Amino acid sequence: NAGVMQNPRHLVRRRGQEARLRCSPMKGHSHVYWYRQLPEEGLKFMVYLQKENIIDESGMPKERFSAEFPKEGPSILRIQQVVRGDSAAYFCASSPPVGQREWNEQFFGPGTRLTVL
Amino acid sequence: TQLLEQSPQFLSIQEGENLTVYCNSSSVFSSLQWYRQEPGEGPVLLVTVVTGGEVKKLKRLTFQFGDARKDSSLHITAAQPGDTGLYLCAGISSNTGKLIFGQGTTLQVKP
Numbered sequence: 251n252a253g254v255m256q257n258p259r260h261l262v263r264r265r266g267q268e269a270r271l272r273c274s275p276m277k278g279h280s281h282v283y284w285y286r287q288l289p290e291e292g293l294k295f296m297v298y299l300q301k302e303n304i305i306d307e308s309g310m311p312k313e314r315f316s317a318e319f320p321k322e323g324p325s326i327l328r329i330q331q332v333v334r335g336d337s338a339a340y341f342c343a344s345s346p347p348v349g350q351r352e353w354n355e356q357f358f359g360p361g362t363r364l365t366v367l
Numbered sequence: 368t369q370l371l372e373q374s375p376q377f378l379s380i381q382e383g384e385n386l387t388v389y390c391n392s393s394s395v396f397s398s399l400q401w402y403r404q405e406p407g408e409g410p411v412l413l414v415t416v417v418t419g420g421e422v423k424k425l426k427r428l429t430f431q432f433g434d435a436r437k438d439s440s441l442h443i444t445a446a447q448p449g450d451t452g453l454y455l456c457a458g459i460s461s462n463t464g465k466l467i468f469g470q471g472t473t474l475q476v477k478p
Contacts, residue, residue, distance in 0.1 A: 254409075283465060292373075292455065292468040293410070306463040341409050345464070354398055354417075354459060356466060358409035 252277065254344050254359035262365045269329040269336070271362045275344030282325045283356060284310075284317060287339040296340075299325060332366045339363050369394040373456055373469030380446055381477055388441045388454055388472045396458035399439045400466070401430055404453040446476045 255274040263269050275282050281300055285293040295309040299319035310317065314332075319325040329336055340363075343356035372391045380386055390399070398417045402410035414423050416432035416439060423430045427450075429442040443450055453473050457466040 256409075281464070285466070285468075292470045293457075293466070295465040295467070298463055298465050306465060309465070343466075354464070355400065355412060355415055357412060358402075360407075360409045363407075 254279075254342055254357055256340075256342050256359035256362050258362060259360060260363050260365070262367060263332050264367050265333055266331050269332050269364055271327040271329075271340050271342075271364070273325040273327070273342030273344075273359060275325070275342075276346075276357055278346055279344035279357075280347050281345045282319050283343045283345075284325075284327050285341045285343065287341060287361075289338070293341060296327070329364075332364075334366050337364055337366045369396070369458065369460060369467050371456055371458055371467055371469040373472055375472060376470060377473050377475075379475040379477065382447055383445055384476075386443050386446055386474070388456075388474075389438070390440065390456035390469050391438045392458065393437065394458075395436050396460075396467075397436075398459050399432060399436075400457045400459070401439070401441055402455040402457060404455060404471075410455055443474075446474075448476045448478050450474060451476050 257272050283298050284296040287293045297310045297317045298306040314330045316328045339361045341361045343358045345356045374389050400415045401413045404410040414430045419434045419436045421432045427444045431440045453471050455471045456469045
């Protein structure tokens, strides 16, 4: 059973460009979470999605950032018009539906390291 | 706002020593998780504690959840260089299930 997959692992963008980060959850997992880790800081929650629904986006900046988890395909975190302060490691985590085994545990992908030049 | 304070932030010890990492909050969490993160990788789940007063052991690692479910500790016995890494505690928000992380403890075990 493959773990959470994220791509690309590394992404370099110039200021003003768009960044698209992809996350494929573990098989059978219907909940996806995105977290951001700035250098020398802990992980901060950004957004929580279920298939076709945003459940909690309280940690995501209101401007330039958006996320989706379509019925088919991976979850996408999109950052428009990137700035240097967006440089960070972005992690995706997934968990199974409530009531299933390990439903309260989140399993993380390897992350995408975004560098904005 | 739920917050987790983790201490110490940095710890450098010799192989064979024991250590304890603490994770404290003024809020109650329904469960608390400990992760270990290697450089360039994502956090890997070590354990989940759910019940107040619960103690779980994973080889040389002992995890404890406080009776009031507001704090937790990780104790490592006879540390080895392979234990080197970033240790993170995280509590699950009762509202939406999102994880609230502590700042992390960077552990270095010297041979």
